[in-house]
Amino acid sequence: MTTLADIAETQRLAMLSLSQRMADFETHLKASPPGADLTGLHKDFSAFKEHVWGVFSALQRQIAELSRSVDVIEMRHRKKFLLLGGVPESSGEKVPETVASILQSKFGLSDLAPSSLTVCHRLGSASDGHARPILLRCADSKIRDLIWRTKTKLKGSSYVVSEFLTRQRQTAFTTARKLFGVTNVWTMDGVVNVKLPDGKRRRVFSVDEVVALGVEHGKQLDQEAPPESSSNRKSATSPPSIRSRRTIKKK
Structure with a gap:
């Protein structure tokens, strides 16, 4: 499936090729023998150059606007999630239970159960010596907001709460x-x-x-x-x- 990155790369290559062709055109014009009547050629080239750059400028603006729209939509969904970093990773771990225990002890959410976390898993592929952040979403959005507002309670610990940015x-x-x-x-x-x-x-x-x-x-x-x-x-x-x-x- 074509992505915005693919479109942007296609545009970049097209502009690079066009720039080279226009540079060659200008070189040929400069190399024309003295006295040659190139008035019409100059006008045609100028009109062509202006038109092409206008098209690419419009395309560039459209891609930028589309990219911003996609980013806004994606971020709207991601607002429901939080990232919890600094949690040691081990083989066979039960992430929801671990996260629930941390939230209970650090935020005073004694009634929070692992089942209250509708999404709770690590992101990315495991690597030696690096604990992957945990993506989490609470069934109750009020709990999510409470965690975010009072994340300073984690100060002094290895844990860090951040937003799930695009x-x-x-x-x-x-x-x-x-x-x-x-x-x-x-x-x-x-x-x-x-x-x-x-x-x-x-x-x-x-x-x-x-x-x-x-x-x-x-x-x-x-x-x-x-x-x-x-x-x-x-x-x-x-x-x-x-x-x-x-x-x-x-x-």
């Missing part, structure tokens, strides 16, 4: 933290928020928007982010975004 927003989130520092970037309801050096706050949805903000405030990706204290770094670090190989069924 790949586009996760990339924007990670890039923003590199540019503006861990404590100046956070998410809320699937939206990446950035506190800028001038104290203003901006909401971003893509890495392009983050890079543009960086340029605006004199920050580049090859620059180190502002230093953070060890305690802040530990509490604010979120688990890496891993593309799940499982299908998330709507409830």
Whole structure:
């Protein structure tokens, strides 16, 4: 099935090929013998060039709009989920029971049973030395909201709760933290928020928007982010975004 990435790559290759052909055309024009009447050819070429770039610009805008629409739809569904990181992984583990126990002890949810978690499994493929984050969804959305609002209760532990961002927003989130520092970037309801050096706050949805903000405030990706204290770094670090190989069924 064709994806947005496939369309974008096709567009990139087409523009690369077209650019080369136009460059060749211009080279031939410059190499024409002196005195040759190329007025008509010049006009035709200019009209062709303007038309083609107009078409590609329109295509680029459509792809960007489609990508944003898909991202919004996907994030709307992902808002129902949370990611729990820092939970040690072992062979034969019972993830729902482990997660329920953590939520009971850390959030005071004594009545929460494993069956109250409609989705609870690790993401991605197992790897040595790395505990995969756990994707979870509570049958009661109020419990999900409570966990998110009071996630600071996990401070001092190895556990970290984060939102289940789309790949586009996760990339924007990670890039923003590199540019503006861990404590100046956070998410809320699937939206990446950035506190800028001038104290203003901006909401971003893509890495392009983050890079543009960086340029605006004199920050580049090859620059180190502002230093953070060890305690802040530990509490604010979120688990890496891993593309799940499982299908998330709507409830």
